[in-house]
Amino acid sequence: MLYLELFIQGIVQGSIYGLIALGLTLVYGLLRILHVAHAALFTLGGYIGVIVTNFTGSFALAMFVAMIVVGVIGMAVYKFAYEPILHRPPYIALIASIALFIASEEIYRIVFGPFGLSYINPPLQGQIEIFSGFRLKHGEILVMVIAVVMLSALAWLSANTRTGVAWRATVTDPEMAAAFGIKIQNVRYLNFFIASALAAVAGVLVALLNNLVEPTMGSVPSYKALAIIVLGGLGSIRGTLVAALALGVIEAYGTIYLGKILDRDALAFAFLIIVLMVRPQGLLGEK
């Protein structure tokens, strides 16, 4: 039974990784930027979730507010941080993004205090018995449900709406898309809005599972999500999801069986390096 338990815990963790990494993939697919500061938006989502829940008592409202606010801030990050340096070599944007991330962590520490915040009445703490002796919190089930719903909605939208088609056209060939009258600028804003909103959802959910948001909450996801999108083949949405779930499961088993020689966070990169040596284009990457 331990195997199954670990597997399910791995899927829960993997769903969260998926929500975070998907936003990164969206940004990378469109602009070829490794958007480290994405994890800062994830932390911000967590803070907004906790604060709004504590003020109003409504978790659903908190989730909604977090998505909107963080989505808009994500658009502002694109406008003021990335747009002016898009024509520079890619490492410039990478370093700028890392600097932005460190600065945000410091700002959270100064504004919200170094010790973090918790829910006064943490919602969704009830448990369901899946099989004898193994229980899942409602929150953990919610994580999986939200991940599935969000990601399928996104897949459906990108396949079946005009906006979705415009987005895919811009990813494939921006110049051609512009020639067909697509406003590239709007596609980029939308892209950042969706990516950041997904990060906010993940932030609210992680804050719920740990019942804690700290200024440094984003530091592990910041680089682990990078590992995931590289594993997934940089820019491939399907690959990212597979990699996120696989990593969640591998970490769940690895912490138990490899804990003596390698710590949990290094595991992701051991996996990454092994995969890249065999398949330099990532798990599901093309070419």
Next chain:
Amino acid sequence: MAYEITLATTMAISVLFALSLNFISGFCGQISLGHAAFLGTGAYASATLTKASVPFLLTLPASAVIAGFFGFLIGLASLRVRHDFLAITTMGVGFLFVGVVRKQDFLGGELGMAGIPSPDMSREMFMVFCIFLAAVFAVFSLYIRRSWMGFVFDSIADNEDVTRILGIDASRFKLAAFVIGTAGAGIAGALYAHHFRYIGPDSFGFVQSVSVLAMVIVGGIGSVWGVAFAAAILSVLPLLVQFVDDYKLLLYSALLFAMMRFAPDGIAGIVRRSAARFRRATP
């Protein structure tokens, strides 16, 4: 005086470390986000040796060889990946290093190694020695830059595919850059260990790797003087701005962001541009 000596020694070690990354990322254009792992390799190797009562000076070549050997392995692996994949792979190497060191009892595990013997020289002498090594590495960098090898590095940084079409074995030169750069970091690590006389896994993590890359980029990627200058300033800036202690990291990251946003070619670029303007204004 003691404080100034410590500052100058710290500066010299940072300059050496930044120049070693400049070989890989500056000359050869291979962005590495895990260079601190090689500083760490050198530091741990040298500390383990001096604790086994090997003379300090002998541990320097040993750390260079060990770090360079690991650099060779990582370089071999890195040949398979390019650009963004390379940046993330090297970042992975950095995390792997810290993750492995944390779990090794003979390297002190989480707690790190304390009580590393002091080098067999006075503090003044050690400072001079560090500055000397940094200067030697700077001259060596300038020499390589003007050599045939430097031209090939430049060409790889500019466009690797064209370099290959010209019939140059780009892989071999990339490997050479990795080995020289990581060996230099190994020497810097040996100095680091005997300067602070305490090392732990967190001294060589992602933050260190990012800050050394920041030194290279703020200085002006590839420029020996720019990088040396930026490394000297940025290494002691956090110590000099103690009065804003609580906002130190915020200031540092804001500076870095502003630099990327407004002057991505670094200090060397600013100097070059203002020199050009000056020349245009005078005739």
